[in-house]
Amino acid sequence: xxxxxxxxxxxxxxxxxxxxxxxxxxxxxxxxxxxxxxxxxxxxxxxxxxxxxxxxxxxxxxxxxxxxxxxxxxxxxxxxxxxxxxxxxxxxxxxxxxxxxxxxxxxxxxxxxxxxxxxxxxxxxxxxxxxxxxxxxxxxxxxxxxxxxxxxxxxxx
Amino acid sequence: xxxxxxxxxxxxxxxxxxxxxxxxxxxxxxxxxxxxxxxxxxxxxxxxxxxxxxxxxxxxxxxxxxxxxxxxxxxxxxxxxxxxxxxxxxxxxxxxxxxxxxxxxxxxxxxxxxxxxxxxxxxxxxxxxxxxxxxxxxxxxxxxxxxxxxxxxxxxxxxxxxxxxxxxxxxxxxxxxxxxxxxxxxxxxxxxxxxxxxxxxxxxxxxxxxxxxxxxxxxxxxxxxxxxxxxxxxxxxxxxxxxxxxxxxxxxxxxxxxxxxxxxxxxxxxxxxxxxxxxxxxxxxxxxxxxxxxxxxxxxxxxxxxxxxxxxxxxxxxxxxxxxxxxxxxxxxxxxxxxxxxxxxxxxxxxxxxxxxxxxxxxxxxxxxxxxxxxxxxxxxxxxxxxxxxxxxxxxxxxxxxxxxxxxxxx
Numbered sequence: 001x002x003x004x005x006x007x008x009x010x011x012x013x014x015x016x017x018x019x020x021x022x023x024x025x026x027x028x029x030x031x032x033x034x035x036x037x038x039x040x041x042x043x044x045x046x047x048x049x050x051x052x053x054x055x056x057x058x059x060x061x062x063x064x065x066x067x068x069x070x071x072x073x074x075x076x077x078x079x080x081x082x083x084x085x086x087x088x089x090x091x092x093x094x095x096x097x098x099x100x101x102x103x104x105x106x107x108x109x110x111x112x113x114x115x116x117x118x119x120x121x122x123x124x125x126x127x128x129x130x131x132x133x134x135x136x137x138x139x140x141x142x143x144x145x146x147x148x149x150x151x152x153x154x155x156x157x
Numbered sequence: 158x159x160x161x162x163x164x165x166x167x168x169x170x171x172x173x174x175x176x177x178x179x180x181x182x183x184x185x186x187x188x189x190x191x192x193x194x195x196x197x198x199x200x201x202x203x204x205x206x207x208x209x210x211x212x213x214x215x216x217x218x219x220x221x222x223x224x225x226x227x228x229x230x231x232x233x234x235x236x237x238x239x240x241x242x243x244x245x246x247x248x249x250x251x252x253x254x255x256x257x258x259x260x261x262x263x264x265x266x267x268x269x270x271x272x273x274x275x276x277x278x279x280x281x282x283x284x285x286x287x288x289x290x291x292x293x294x295x296x297x298x299x300x301x302x303x304x305x306x307x308x309x310x311x312x313x314x315x316x317x318x319x320x321x322x323x324x325x326x327x328x329x330x331x332x333x334x335x336x337x338x339x340x341x342x343x344x345x346x347x348x349x350x351x352x353x354x355x356x357x358x359x360x361x362x363x364x365x366x367x368x369x370x371x372x373x374x375x376x377x378x379x380x381x382x383x384x385x386x387x388x389x390x391x392x393x394x395x396x397x398x399x400x401x402x403x404x405x406x407x408x409x410x411x412x413x414x415x416x417x418x419x420x421x422x423x424x425x426x427x428x429x430x431x432x433x434x435x436x437x438x439x440x441x442x443x444x445x446x447x448x449x450x451x452x453x454x455x456x457x458x459x460x461x462x463x464x465x466x467x468x469x470x471x472x473x474x475x476x477x478x479x480x481x482x483x484x485x486x487x488x489x490x491x492x493x494x495x496x497x498x499x500x501x502x503x504x505x506x507x508x509x510x511x512x513x514x515x516x517x518x519x520x521x522x523x524x525x526x527x528x529x530x531x532x533x534x535x536x537x538x539x540x541x542x543x544x545x546x547x548x549x550x551x552x553x554x555x556x557x558x559x560x561x562x563x564x565x566x567x568x
Contacts, residue, residue, distance in 0.1 A: 004515050008508075008566065016567075040507055041524045041537035063537060065505035066567065138507065 006128035007135070008066065011074075016066040021076035023059045025049055030057070031153050035145030037137055042068045044142050048149045055079055055087050060142065067126075067135050072142035074123050084150065091147050093120060097127055098136050161458035166547040169194035169450075173547060180517030183555040188333055188496045188543030189521050190383045191364055193443070197386060200446035201439050212438055213412065213429075223438055230441035231428070233448045234393055238378065239369040242398040248431045249391060249441065253360040254284040256379035256394035257327075259431060260356055261288035263404045264377075264396075265325070271297030274322040276353075278303040278311055278339075279533050280332040283526040284379075285358045289327070303328070305533055309335045309487050316347055323348070326355040327377075331362035334525045334539065335486035336467070336496035338362065345374045354400070360384055364545065365463050365494045367456035376400055382440060386546075387447035391440035394431075401428070408433040451546075459546045463495040466544050470497055470553045477557050481564060485539050495544030498525075501560065504567040506540040512566060513540070516559035 025047035035044045042064030049057040058076045063069075075094070079087045097120065117124040129139045167173055170192045175182045184192060210220040212227045231244040240246045250256045265288075269275070275289045279302050289300045303319055304312040311328075313319075320326075326348040331338045341357055348355040356377035359368060364385040370378055377400075382391040396404075406413050406424045410433035416423040424430045451459065468490045474482055474497070485498040499520075501509050506522035513520055521541045524531045531537060542556055 004512065007511065013567070039523065041528070041531065043537070065507035067507070069505075132511070135507070135511070 007132055009125045009128065011122060011125040012066060012070040015070035015073040019060075019069055019073040021059050021073065021080065022061065023047075024061060025057060025059050030059075031149055033145055033149035033152060035062075035141050035148070037064070037068070037141050039137065040065070042138065042141055044068070044072055044145050046142065046145050046149050048146070048153065050084065050150075050153050053084050055082055055084060057081075058146075064141070065135075065138050067129060067138040068141050071126055071129075071139040074126065075142050075146065078121065078123055079146070087146075087150065090123075091143055094123060094126075094143055095140065097123075098130055098140050100130060100133055100136070161454050161462060161546075163462055163547060163549050166194070166454065167549065169196065170547050171195060171198070177517040178515050180555075183516065183518040183552050185542040185544070185548070185552055185556060186519045186521050187364070187384070187545030187548070188361060188541060190389070191386050191545045192547065193386055193388065193447070194450055196450050197388065197443045197446045201388060201443040204439050204442040209439070211435055226445065227436065227438050227441045230445035230448075233445050234395075237368065237448045237452065238395060239371045240395055241371045245427055246395055246398055246401060248394045248396070248401075248428045249436055250379075250394055250431075251390060251437070252381045252383070252392035253282075253358060253379045254392075256392050257284050257356075257358070258288045259394050259407045260327075260377055260379070260396075261292045263407045263431070264400070265289070265292045265298075266296065267403075267405050269296055269298050269324055272299065272322065273324040274299045274301050276301050276303060276319060276323045276326045276328075278328050279305040280311070280335060280337065280527065280530045281327075281329055282333055282358060282360070283528070284360075285327055285329065285356075286529065302529070305530065309337050309485075310492075311337075311339055313340075313344075320347060320351045320353070323351060323353045326353055327358070328355075329358040329361065331359075331365060331494045331496070332486070332527075332530070333361045333496060334498050334527045334530055334541065336494045336498075337487055338366075338492040338494055340492070341375065342373050345376075349374070361496060362494065364451070364459070366460040370395060382444040382447065385444075385447055386450060388440045388443035391437040391444050402426075404431075406430045406433070410434050412436070454546055462546060463544055464490055466548055466550065466553070467493065467495045467497070469550055470495075470542075470556075473553060473557060474499075478560070478564075482560055485534060485536065495548070496541065497543070498539035498541045499560075500536065500539055501563060504563050506538040508567060509540040509560070509563050512563040513556070513559040516555055516562070518555055518559045520556075 030047045030049045044062035047059045058080050172192050208222045210223040212224045231247045234247045235244045306312045345355045354376040359380040363380040378395045383389040413430050413433040414422050415425045481502045483500040487493045510522035523538050
């Protein structure tokens, strides 16, 4: 098992203790979407304000473990104010980072990282989560909820 | 006369010598699944090596031996729980969950009608809630909940009212979250007084205390092999012969029939009617060994040990953490077993469990399949430590050391 410091980086603990973009947005005009992790009871509610193809604002409420809460907080910082294509690309990149590849299961083969960590910025702090497979679902909860929210907005237009 | 030494039990469990993250494992998750002694593992492997055959069919030597082993296990279970009608009252299932599904879908569907009430409690495992909700959808029964008090006990102050229209009381003998042991015998008396039957979820209590269905005067009991030092894949539904005889078959297929024709079938008599398909034979052999092992320890001794460990842990958690670690469950050991749910100030249960893992400590984070109870106490999850007969006070030492580390990390 990997070292605990790989998982609980200082930046993660910081975002857990003081989460960014907490709160609600008025609906409408904002879109509200809820996500649940039925296994551990974690909940997240994401409020999205999309205007002219740009995610103008994002706010979140909910409760959960340090990984789910810091991942939500880091996500909000990474996607706020960005054009939707860029938001989508960030979601895809993060989901790829959180994927356990078959090759990584065998000890002797080092997998080539397909994700450019530099592009992820602060989000790269969460890369340690993939070494603790049970916690991946915590890290991706907010991201899946964001994706669902964007899909709902797209289909309502 | 039996003798008991947790140290000796520990030496019998191979998994307890494993080293995890540089530390010898501290296993505190027996509430989810207990560990197996050599006796159980060896019995199962010997069965596969020398005696394996399908049961109730072949007439050759090993088939006879397999059948004997399977039916012998049924007999051992009957003895272990003091079933008044013996082995013929013991139905083997996959686990406690399947036992409750069998109860609801066989007895429930044929005995309950719209408006009848099944009385469960707020501290039930989902296994004793969801099958009744499913039955509600098809028959229109009412599922009613006995509330839980602020000090983690069943609130029976309004029992007469709660029992109105009740045809079945279905409660746990020991909460898998709180450790609370419920007054099953008194509930059985109250249920019978209004003409209702009573089912008991003994999944937690079965490995913590002696079980006597005759003395409790109950009608159904469900439990799992893997929570009583046995293997996964085998569970039990016990019920009285006279009730069992009125229950229609559950799953259909081979083994559960007396006759099959092109125009229909006639179900088998007795417990066979509920055991369609090849049953868990090796698992029954393992369960037999587990029962013999527990009988060798003496369940009174196991209960006394569990009580002592729990009292020690509750005292030390309180004195060490002074409220920073809250026990979600009774704070004393009266009618309470060795399941200790923890709410650690400022640290989410998943993070608690993750830090504990670094110390080789195995606890269970989550809602423990008891979401109505979590909601009752406004929690989304707890980190739960639970004891087995091989647990010792030194396990609590490591638990406390690791909890201090978790508080420090997230504090």
